[in-house]
Amino acid sequence: MKFRSCIPEGEFLASSPRIPRVSAPEFPSGRDWLNTTRPLSLAALRGRVVLLDFWTFCCINCMHVLPDLSYLEEKYPDTLTVIGVHSAKFSNEGETEQIQKAIDRYGIRHPVLNDRDFTVWNAYGAHAWPTFALIDPEGKLVGMASGEGKREVLDQAIDSLVTYHRSNGTLLPSRLPVPPKADVSSHLRFPGKLDIDGNRVLVSDTAHHRLLLLDWDENHPETARVREIVGQGAPGYEDGSLTQARFRDPQGVRFDPRDPMVAVVADTGNHALRKIDFRTRAVRTIAGTGVQGWALFEPSPARSTLLNSPWDILFLDGSLYIAMAGPHQIIRMDGKEETLYPVAGSAREDLVDGAGDQAALAQPSGLTTDGRRIYFADSETSSVRELLPGPTPRESRVSTLVGKGLFEFGDRDGDFQIARLQHPLGILWDDGLLLVADTYNHRIRALDPKNREVVSLTEGRSLDEPSDIKKGHSVFLITNTNAHEIVFLLPSADGPVLGKVDIRL
Numbered sequence: 001m002k003f004r005s006c007i008p009e010g011e012f013l014a015s016s017p018r019i020p021r022v023s024a025p026e027f028p029s030g031r032d033w034l035n036t037t038r039p040l041s042l043a044a045l046r047g048r049v050v051l052l053d054f055w056t057f058c059c060i061n062c063m064h065v066l067p068d069l070s071y072l073e074e075k076y077p078d079t080l081t082v083i084g085v086h087s088a089k090f091s092n093e094g095e096t097e098q099i100q101k102a103i104d105r106y107g108i109r110h111p112v113l114n115d116r117d118f119t120v121w122n123a124y125g126a127h128a129w130p131t132f133a134l135i136d137p138e139g140k141l142v143g144m145a146s147g148e149g150k151r152e153v154l155d156q157a158i159d160s161l162v163t164y165h166r167s168n169g170t171l172l173p174s175r176l177p178v179p180p181k182a183d184v185s186s187h188l189r190f191p192g193k194l195d196i197d198g199n200r201v202l203v204s205d206t207a208h209h210r211l212l213l214l215d216w217d218e219n220h221p222e223t224a225r226v227r228e229i230v231g232q233g234a235p236g237y238e239d240g241s242l243t244q245a246r247f248r249d250p251q252g253v254r255f256d257p258r259d260p261m262v263a264v265v266a267d268t269g270n271h272a273l274r275k276i277d278f279r280t281r282a283v284r285t286i287a288g289t290g291v292q293g294w295a296l297f298e299p300s301p302a303r304s305t306l307l308n309s310p311w312d313i314l315f316l317d318g319s320l321y322i323a324m325a326g327p328h329q330i331i332r333m334d335g336k337e338e339t340l341y342p343v344a345g346s347a348r349e350d351l352v353d354g355a356g357d358q359a360a361l362a363q364p365s366g367l368t369t370d371g372r373r374i375y376f377a378d379s380e381t382s383s384v385r386e387l388l389p390g391p392t393p394r395e396s397r398v399s400t401l402v403g404k405g406l407f408e409f410g411d412r413d414g415d416f417q418i419a420r421l422q423h424p425l426g427i428l429w430d431d432g433l434l435l436v437a438d439t440y441n442h443r444i445r446a447l448d449p450k451n452r453e454v455v456s457l458t459e460g461r462s463l464d465e466p467s468d469i470k471k472g473h474s475v476f477l478i479t480n481t482n483a484h485e486i487v488f489l490l491p492s493a494d495g496p497v498l499g500k501v502d503i504r505l
Contacts, residue, residue: 047172252312356396
């Protein structure tokens, strides 16, 4: 089987109802279906246009096309059926239960088929995530496309098919029942990242599209109290007061070491950086415009530059470093918050070390520092990598500690050469060790750069896709994302003790 990684753009291969058509391969039986009351078949969907979306839930490009799919579903509610075909890259993604959690996290409302063995993928000749296949009301495959930025061409193709088949009498408008939204009775919903400053904890309550500022005493780590709720709790892009501001899927958060009454948020879904001032009780945008861009290759004004899914942030030497998951880069913003500079990443998704302008990264999602070097979780290569920032990208240097490539992953401790991770999202430097949220292995692991060894700190499935880890004085906090909770980790002679933090209003 030949794969290409998640790709940002591609060509639509066909769209006219008059070109030669072939029968679309039917869905196999005996597969798990989600977001629908029954298994679907193309035969039963005759009379409707069907759009297949081949995706995998780790893929940033697959996340980016979800608004396009929602737009098309809303525009053609009676004539279009979108079906997600989930063909998993990582073994964790092949589990139906984990796919359902991803569906809930991303707010997907259309049916999804678990294609864990790539039967449908191979039948349609898909080669990259995301790939789209367009099927007409007579069950014929009329076009395929890969990558982002396909809203307009898909819209035109669907409109053409609807017009053609309506005039031919082969269009049979109807609607599939929409399943109810998942109900999560928790203060948190898929929390992404957090930061700690003394007895204050700031959490990105990602799927609630808000931030929670907590009071927390690590002498009693099992409880925390909500001090502030930042954001309306509905997705949007709006500056203003703490209660007026709106965010969209926020991830990385950091208290500003120069002024702990200020914090910065990677507002991932809005492709922006937002500053929270708890003194003035206001939120404002400091980088990005709310519109998705691509890669950064030259210094650019922070407020007018289009960002691309900033996922984590880190203060170092007066600058703010930004993990740009979308274009596979690390960039920085100067201390005056005026200019963005490229640091590392050629915008090609891969694992290639070397000078910053030539190095290839793959969805960097977590940042930490020892005070000189930056270490980052490079999620799509399941790796932990090191960046020594220089004055320019050419003078910066990237190297890899653990990880071998886009399709090399596993669940293994040991020497750096043999250790394997699976889509890590969080990382923390702690007294000579790197603690990693090994997300798809549901573990916290410790990497020892001096002895070049990896050991697991947690076992089994005690966590569920943890995304971040931070340390107070001696107690660690973990965002246990799929369990909608914050977990404390208390080191002890008999091994780490895990416990849930009870968050109270």
